[in-house]
Amino acid sequence: MKITEPTVGGPCWVELGTSDPAAAKQFYGELFGWRAETDPNPEAGGYTSMMLDTAPVAGLTALYAPGQPTAWTVSFATAAVDATVVVVTAAGGHVLMEPMEVLDLGRFAVVQDSSGAAFSLWQARTFKGVGLLNEPGSLGWVELATRDPAGAVAFYTRVFGWSVNEGETYTQWGLDGRDFGGMLDMGDRFPPEVPPYWMPYFAVADVDLTAERAAALGATVMLPPVQLSGGPRLAVIRDAQGAAFGVHLARD
Numbered sequence: 001m002k003i004t005e006p007t008v009g010g011p012c013w014v015e016l017g018t019s020d021p022a023a024a025k026q027f028y029g030e031l032f033g034w035r036a037e038t039d040p041n042p043e044a045g046g047y048t049s050m051m052l053d054t055a056p057v058a059g060l061t062a063l064y065a066p067g068q069p070t071a072w073t074v075s076f077a078t079a080a081v082d083a084t085v086v087v088v089t090a091a092g093g094h095v096l097m098e099p100m101e102v103l104d105l106g107r108f109a110v111v112q113d114s115s116g117a118a119f120s121l122w123q124a125r126t127f128k129g130v131g132l133l134n135e136p137g138s139l140g141w142v143e144l145a146t147r148d149p150a151g152a153v154a155f156y157t158r159v160f161g162w163s164v165n166e167g168e169t170y171t172q173w174g175l176d177g178r179d180f181g182g183m184l185d186m187g188d189r190f191p192p193e194v195p196p197y198w199m200p201y202f203a204v205a206d207v208d209l210t211a212e213r214a215a216a217l218g219a220t221v222m223l224p225p226v227q228l229s230g231g232p233r234l235a236v237i238r239d240a241q242g243a244a245f246g247v248h249l250a251r252d
Contacts, residue, residue: 001136001252002134002171002179002180003133003175003180003225004133005133006077006124006128006129007175008077008078008079009076009077009078009135009161009162009175010077010175011074011075011076011077011078011142011180011181011200012075012076012077012122012129012130013058013059013074013122013129013130014058014059014072014075014130014139014142014200015058015060015061015072015074015075015120015121016028016058016061016070016071016072016243017061017062017063017068017069017070017073018060018061018062018063018070018239018241018243019062019063019070019241019242020037020240020241021046021048021060021061021062023121023240023241024029024060024102024241024243025048025050025060026056026240027217027218027219027240028050028060028239029050029209030213031200031213031217031219032057032169032204033137034050034051034057034058034136034137035050035051035052036048036049036050036051036060036153037050037051041103043103043147045061045128046062046233047059047060048060050093050106050243052132052135052137052138054131055098055131055132055138056061056129056130056170057130057131057132057137057138057139058130058176061221067217068241068242069093070239070242071242071243071244072198072199072200072243072244072245073110073119073120073121073195074119074120074198074199075108075119075121075200076119076120076121076122076128076160077120077122077123077124077128078121078122079121079123080123081099081107081108081109081121081123082099082107082157083135084109084121085098085099085109085111085121087158087159088113088121088139088159088160090109090158091114091154091155091158092110092113092114092151092155093111093113093114093155093159094111094112094218095109095110095111095112096111096112096118098115102210103145104125104126105124105125105126105127106122106123106124106125106126106127107123107125108120108121108123113144113146113152113156113196114148114151114152114154115146115148115151115152115155115196116195116196117144117145117146117152117196117197118197119202121148125234125246127173134203134250134251135203135250136203136204136205136242136250137202137203137204138203139200139202139203139252140201140202140203140248140250141180141181141182141203141246141248142180142181142198142199142200142201143181143182143183143199143200143201143246144181144182144183144184144195144197144219145183145184145186145187145188145197145198145199146183146184146185146186146196147184147186149171149185149197152173152183153183156173161235162174163175163176163177163179165179168182170182170184170231171183178245181196199236199244199245200245200246201234201245201246201247201248202245202246202248203246203247203248203249203250203251204248204249204250205250206249207234207235207247207248207249208225208233208235209231210226210247211224211235211237211247212234214237214239217238217240217241218239219239220233220236220237221235221237222237222244223235223236223246232249232251233248233249234246234247234248234249235247235248
């Protein structure tokens with residue numbers, strides 16, 4: 001089973017903060033067929049929704065502060081942001097941005113887990129999040145890279161009540177038996193200066209063709225297409241501004 005719409009406790013939105021919004025709109029538009037819709041409301045600060053047909057699939061914004069890296073941020077749905085923030089801190093996490101209103105769309109906060117991986121919390125009002133999940137061109141999976149897997153299990157099960165499916169080499173997160181993401185033990189495979197992070201994977205109809213197209217558009221293919229034993233075919237890509245994301249074969 002898979003999640004087909006934003007669900008409390010699960011991923012509901014992904015947002016790219018980038019040093020070059022114009023280049024990012026063109027790159028992701030050509031790669032995934034996304035169409036950029038920039039909010040004309042001055043209060044929105046130029047926020048852009050990336051659309052697949054009529055469905056919102058991701059957000060795009062300029063960097064907010066000096067030194068902020070170009071990166072994707074994963075958001076998880078919650079029924080009450082303020083209450084979830086309290087649980088996050090009690091579980092050893094930290095608040096990077098206190099809960100605040102986003103027009104009439106919802107309420108959000110930015111936090112870190114107990115190992116330092118950042119993510120957002122979203123309490124929906126008029127905007128629930130992505131209009132598609134697990135369809136080609138839309139969010140299909142989210143992955144935590146961490147050096148403290150045991151601490152992550154303790155943290156996220158306390159904060160969101162996720163189910164944990166631990167395999168020999170990979171752990172999957174789920175809601176009521178519906179897996180939506182996983183956890184990678186960074187171990188010594190990553191340079192010590194790379195911090196823990198969340199990364200989105202987008203579903204595609206053809207992983208190899210998407211990776212080839214991304215490279216032609218100026219991106220770097222960090223992990224060439226590979227078929228996982230018992231899992232999907234996938235690749236990891238870094239766009240020209242430095243934001244990393246994955247693609248995987250859309251699941252039936």
